[in-house]
Amino acid sequence: MEENPDASEADAASAVPSQPRIGRLLAAPPQLRVGRLLGAPSQPRIGRLLAAPSQPRIVRLLGAASSHPHTTSRGPRSGVLIRGVGQPEGRSRASWCFSWPPAFLAIGFCLLAADGLLADGLQRVRGAGKLVYGSDMEGGGPYAYPDPDSPRAVTGFEVELMERIGRELGVATEFSQGQWDKLLQILDSGRVDVVVNGYEWTENRARNYAATRPYYIFQFQLMVPRGSSVRSWSDLKRPRPDGGRWTVAVLVGSAADEYAEREGGSEVQVVRFDGATDAMLAVQNGQYDATLQDLPAARFYRERFPGLEVVGPPESEGYYVMYTRSEDTSLRDALDAALQRLIARGELQRLYEKYGIWTDPQHQLGDFTGPLQVVSGRPMIHGWELLRRYQDRLLDAAFVTVALSFGSMPLAMALGLLVAIGRLYGPTPLRVVLAGYVELIRGTPLMLQLFVLFYLLKLPPWVAGIGGLAINYSAYEAEIYRAGLQAIPSGQMEAAMALGMSRSLALRRVIIPQATRIVIPPVTNDFIALFKDTSVCSVITLVELTKQYSILANSTGGAIEFALAAAVLYMMMSVPLSWFSRWSERHLSGGGSKGGAVL
Amino acid sequence: MIEVNRLVKWHGVHEILRGIDLRVEKGEVATIIGPSGSGKSTLLRCLNGLETFQGGSVTIDGLRIEAAVRTSDRVSIRRQVCQRVGMVFQDFNLFPHRTVLENVLEGPVYVLGQNREQAEQQARRLLERVGLSSRIHAYPRQISGGQQQRVAIARALAMEPRVILFDEPTSALDPRMTAEVLAVMSDLANDGLTMVVVTHAMQFARRIAHMVHVMADGRLIESGPPSQIFEAPAEEATRHLLSEGLAA
Numbered sequence: 006m007e008e009n010p011d012a013s014e015a016d017a018a019s020a021v022p023s024q025p026r027i028g029r030l031l032a033a034p035p036q037l038r039v040g041r042l043l044g045a046p047s048q049p050r051i052g053r054l055l056a057a058p059s060q061p062r063i064v065r066l067l068g069a070a071s072s073h074p075h076t077t078s079r080g081p082r083s084g085v086l087i088r089g090v091g092q093p094e095g096r097s098r099a100s101w102c103f104s105w106p107p108a109f110l111a112i113g114f115c116l117l118a119a120d121g122l123l124a125d126g127l128q129r130v131r132g133a134g135k136l137v138y139g140s141d142m143e144g145g146g147p148y149a150y151p152d153p154d155s156p157r158a159v160t161g162f163e164v165e166l167m168e169r170i171g172r173e174l175g176v177a178t179e180f181s182q183g184q185w186d187k188l189l190q191i192l193d194s195g196r197v198d199v200v201v202n203g204y205e206w207t208e209n210r211a212r213n214y215a216a217t218r219p220y221y222i223f224q225f226q227l228m229v230p231r232g233s234s235v236r237s238w239s240d241l242k243r244p245r246p247d248g249g250r251w252t253v254a255v256l257v258g259s260a261a262d263e264y265a266e267r268e269g270g271s272e273v274q275v276v277r278f279d280g281a282t283d284a285m286l287a288v289q290n291g292q293y294d295a296t297l298q299d300l301p302a303a304r305f306y307r308e309r310f311p312g313l314e315v316v317g318p319p320e321s322e323g324y325y326v327m328y329t330r331s332e333d334t335s336l337r338d339a340l341d342a343a344l345q346r347l348i349a350r351g352e353l354q355r356l357y358e359k360y361g362i363w364t365d366p367q368h369q370l371g372d373f374t375g376p377l378q379v380v381s382g383r384p385m386i387h388g389w390e391l392l393r394r395y396q397d398r399l400l401d402a403a404f405v406t407v408a409l410s411f412g413s414m415p416l417a418m419a420l421g422l423l424v425a426i427g428r429l430y431g432p433t434p435l436r437v438v439l440a441g442y443v444e445l446i447r448g449t450p451l452m453l454q455l456f457v458l459f460y461l462l463k464l465p466p467w468v469a470g471i472g473g474l475a476i477n478y479s480a481y482e483a484e485i486y487r488a489g490l491q492a493i494p495s496g497q498m499e500a501a502m503a504l505g506m507s508r509s510l511a512l513r514r515v516i517i518p519q520a521t522r523i524v525i526p527p528v529t530n531d532f533i534a535l536f537k538d539t540s541v542c543s544v545i546t547l548v549e550l551t552k553q554y555s556i557l558a559n560s561t562g563g564a565i566e567f568a569l570a571a572a573v574l575y576m577m578m579s580v581p582l583s584w585f586s587r588w589s590e591r592h593l594s595g596g597g598s599k600g601g602a603v604l
Numbered sequence: 605m606i607e608v609n610r611l612v613k614w615h616g617v618h619e620i621l622r623g624i625d626l627r628v629e630k631g632e633v634a635t636i637i638g639p640s641g642s643g644k645s646t647l648l649r650c651l652n653g654l655e656t657f658q659g660g661s662v663t664i665d666g667l668r669i670e671a672a673v674r675t676s677d678r679v680s681i682r683r684q685v686c687q688r689v690g691m692v693f694q695d696f697n698l699f700p701h702r703t704v705l706e707n708v709l710e711g712p713v714y715v716l717g718q719n720r721e722q723a724e725q726q727a728r729r730l731l732e733r734v735g736l737s738s739r740i741h742a743y744p745r746q747i748s749g750g751q752q753q754r755v756a757i758a759r760a761l762a763m764e765p766r767v768i769l770f771d772e773p774t775s776a777l778d779p780r781m782t783a784e785v786l787a788v789m790s791d792l793a794n795d796g797l798t799m800v801v802v803t804h805a806m807q808f809a810r811r812i813a814h815m816v817h818v819m820a821d822g823r824l825i826e827s828g829p830p831s832q833i834f835e836a837p838a839e840e841a842t843r844h845l846l847s848e849g850l851a852a
Binding site: 494496497499500501502503504505506507508510514515518519522 | 652653654679682683684686687689690691693695697698699700701710711714715716759760763
């Protein structure tokens with residue numbers, strides 16, 4: 006333990022190690038608060054506005070504040086790696102194109118200044134006596150996953166690696182669960198000290214965070230349904246026998262995603278899943294041709310998915326590294342030193358062999374003398390330029406959202422109406438069945454319904470998505486329609502009957518048109534809700550607006566730009582619906598020129 | 605035209621109609637009077653199948669509805685009956701989402717399947733007859749209660765019914781509007797339309813009815829021409845009812 010004038014301060018902060026003092030005062034990590042104030046993910050860009058060379062202290066702070074996952078590298082993991090020690094430079098301080106109200110500036114300034122009171126990273130960790138690392142159990146084995154022998158605990162090669170590193174540093178380690186693609190934002194927020202979860206080294210991340218030396222050299226492994234004609238990645242370069250494109254399932258936003266997109270060319274259609282095992286399940290089901298996985302995952306799950314086989318040699322090469330906040334270089338250096346000792350003693354090899362993931366390339370791990378380096382880089386782009394570059398992706402995703410909504414809502418309304426009529430006018434057994442239907446559908450989450458349609462019934466994603474949304478919302482619409490139908494005075498049905506109408510004609514001509522008018526506001530409300538619920542369809546590989554936002558925000562770092570763009574797109578789609586609702590209420594209320602719209 | 609035999613209607617444990625016998629001849633205007641709750645409206649609604657009943661039968665224009673028929677048969681008989689028997693309600697029950705003209709067209713076009721143009725000519729004639737030709741494109745909520753009731757009469761007439769049942773057609777109207785509606789009804793009576801009218805409007809009953817039927821407590825206690833009922837009622841209940849009615 007080194008002594009240091011700041012040590013007492015670090016001790017004082019030890020009660021809440023992962024949160025700086027200001028965080029305690031404000032009951033939330035400071036950077037997170039900035040994010041909330043801006044109504045956007047917790048990536049404070051405000052710092053940029055404060056950049057002023059005359060204030061060296063602030064400038065140093067800005068490094069912390071502006072750290073976020075700039076991974077423009079959907080592109081190649083280009084040859085910009087140098088093995089050596091040093092700090093990334095060339096962080097862009099381009100002035101920010103949005104201007105925020107001064108109040109926000111002031112708040113941001115205070116929070117950033119408070120950030121500066123943070124003790125040096127390593128001291129902070131030592132003072133707290135524990136190292137908190139961010140990881141996601143949903144990513145699954147062998148990285149970090151619920152321990153089968155003790156399901157409330159977590160295990161995995163990264164968990165065990167961190168335990169060993171903790172011993173090297175003389176601190177305890179604590180696993181902190183977070184959504185995989187949000188881990189770097191969680192790191193920004195100060196709730197964890199380091200991110201360790203199969204995060205590959207990329208130029209953009211290294212530019213904004215302090216990356217450690219590699220702790221694993223990963224490769225991609227192709228998995229196909231047993232007996233498939235595809236025997237290697239190169240087979241996918243040949244045209245598919247039926248003339249279509251090969252479908253390759255990947256974990257969304259992963260290096261394999263990037264690789265498949267880049268290397269797959271025109272013959273390959275990349276299908277993105279939220280979980281590695283979801284992709285394997287869908288391929289085992291025969292829904293897609295192959296899945297490209299990081300080798301550790303492929304090895305770990307080989308036995309869990311007997312319908313899959315591992316084919317071809319491992320592809321490509323990349324590095325798993327840990328990321329700390331860029332100002333925590335002392336922590337990063339300590340982690341590097343600990344890794345070096347584990348590698349030198351052969352402990353790392355023994356650990357990896359235990360998990361069956363030691364491969365030949367791992368012998369190179371010892372060759373690194375420090376973190377990978379960024380030599381140069383394309384300048385970061387921001388604001389309109391960023392949006393312009395990715396506008397096609399955003400518009401495609403908006404189209405998916407629109408298509409899902411407009412495909413499913415009319416079905417949901419029609420189905421809901423039939424259910425409501427059945428419940429009100431049908432024979433008793435039908436009423437009981439329909440009441441059960443409504444309770445079942447309302448009582449279970451949309452996501453599970455989509456899983457059933459997609460993974461169990463093996464419907465294509467679009468069919469499962471539109472069908473799932475339609476079924477889910479039909480239960481809600483049914484109740485709305487039931488209320489609307491019951492609100493029509495009984496004299497209306499009698500008058501229709503007295504004219505000699507059958508019950509169905511009376512419903513069609515008299516009751517339903519009047520009920521429709523009553524239900525327009527709540528149904529429009531549901532339509533707008535459904536618009537946003539389409540985002541759940543990302544679990545069955547449909548990349549709609551929210552998912553696309555998440556992908557772009559993570560891969561480019563343009564969280565605010567894309568959040569605003571996505572919000573504007575959602576508004577552009579939902580506001581006209583509200584207008585339509587108001588217009589149709591007026592139009593149908595009997596004051597207009599024509600009545601009689603049946604649904 | 606209408607023949608009711610031993611009609612019995614229970615509603616839960618309450619016997620609403622206790623064996624009604626009633627005849628209405630073709631071209632006859634029959635009024636049913638009686639205190640509230642005596643079963644007048646229920647009787648009327650049994651005539652066109654809006655209410656089911658537990659005993660006896662109703663024969664209307666040759667169609668016989670019995671208490672003990674299968675549901676499917678009753679539904680089909682009811683529809684046939686309703687196509688021949690018009691009904692005008694106390695609360696008008698116009699279709700609020702359709703214009704005056706569309707209300708009148710609804711039956712002929714969608715139930716009888718008439719050609720829309722012909723039906724519309726007929727509807728315009730009927731609306732002229734009830735004095736509403738200037739408001740045919742108005743919606744029900746835009747016209748007065750008396751006008752709405754006259755539209756309801758036109759709507760019933762458009763089906764070219766053999767009989768029209770009126771269920772307290774003026775109870776929801778003020779005196780001026782009542783007069784408008786009664787004028788239309790008198791006009792129809794003079795044209796020889798068969799009508800069964802449940803009403804509290806004693807003067808009207810006296811003036812246009814051929815037969816007056818008095819109901820009390822689920823029974824038909826007295827029937828006869830208006831001169832007999834109004835001038836020499838046989839029953840004490842009738843005298844009581846008339847004195848109340850005249851006082852009102």
